[in-house]
Amino acid sequence: MDIGKTKRTSPSTTARGHATRLRIVQAAAELVAARGVDATTLEDVMQASRTSKSQIYHYFADKEALMCAVVKAQSDRVLELQSGCLSGVRSLEGLRQWRNEVVSLSRARHGVGGCPIGSLASALADRSEDARALLVASFRRWESQLARSLEQMQARGALRPSARPGDLATAVVSALQGGLLLAQTTRSTRPLELALDMALAYVAAHSTEDLPTGVAS
Amino acid sequence: MDIGKTKRTSPSTTARGHATRLRIVQAAAELVAARGVDATTLEDVMQASRTSKSQIYHYFADKEALMCAVVKAQSDRVLELQSGCLSGVRSLEGLRQWRNEVVSLSRARHGVGGCPIGSLASALADRSEDARALLVASFRRWESQLARSLEQMQARGALRPSARPGDLATAVVSALQGGLLLAQTTRSTRPLELALDMALAYVAAHSTEDLPTGVAS
DNA sequence: CCAAAACTGGACTGTCAAGTCCAATCGTGC
């Protein structure tokens, strides 16, 4: 059975080695988020993490394996960031706050970089089966987090019984990804705002609260 | 003033030259759609288009200029494809047909490749200002096409006067892009279907027709 | 027909980046 590029090159690791590995992955994650997968060379990573080539190849079989580690790291980072405002969502109002947070983050960077996970997905999904599997898991975790919040709303009667939290979550994440891609391209938050307002309205349409149709703009 | 990478290397072109240029761009567009920008080398393009290096550099200043031409070509191709079922949209039912078309196309490729324009956007938006400008224009044309149909619906009273066709179009395209990205990653049409159903429901929410809330699945 | 310009073939260069290798050092258990 294929273990996948996730496997360590070395089986055991000391504390120092673990720290080195961490430095490598974090530096790589930052560079990749800023420049993209292909524009990031191992030399860049070496320099940014103050390591040597043998260190990188001691911990990763090849660049693909390193990129898989980057996917994991970015997923953890984004998920943790999101869990702050996303799993805290208890109402439509909470969702709107999350929307505003996301828009603010995008505005701060003028859309540049887009979504760290989305960019990785576009760059790796068709090129590395291992990375793709990790990205699928990442999106699933993301959706689950949102779905749990929606389920709780449903349990409290805020969402109709007919609503499907899992499907809603997938739709919301899609809108987010699409909005971020357009925001990255146009360097404007407007598409992101419109996409998320649509998503909010969609959730609202499944709620028992009454919201005016024109949530947007 | 900057003319941008769009400019020809040569000012005038004969019929034969024009044909050669076309062969190059089309071959490049296909390869890029299949493998991505970075995984497509000029050697690949030469082979696929049966041309030589000097021919490529006769018509394009560098690879970036060629990629800009690819963006234009893909935009035209996709827009023309979409205009068939998109500008023909006269009602919510027409939109639903469009949705089904898009899902079918994605299913046929198991999501691989995602959206040709979306992939180009993710790969080039932060790397080439010229390409980004073309991509912005491409998305704008796409949205305009959809917006025009929505405006006509509005003129016929099918959409409420308060609805904003332009904003709706942007939201729909965002949902499409996000759905295609997730479909590409998960190799499933499900996220795309959910995203587009959300978009349809959003448009329906601004219509005067009455649609059941649970359009989705 | 004849120049000039458009076009083409294909070898060549320079660079850069992934991956290899080995010797040296560090750290831990015994």
Added chain:
DNA sequence: GCACGATTGGACTTGACAGTCCAGTTTTGG
């Protein structure tokens, strides 16, 4: 302190790919 594996430095190899160059061919315009 010793052995052994983990760790590290950094030079080296290999291959690939963007871009250059020039000589040759075709086409155009007059």
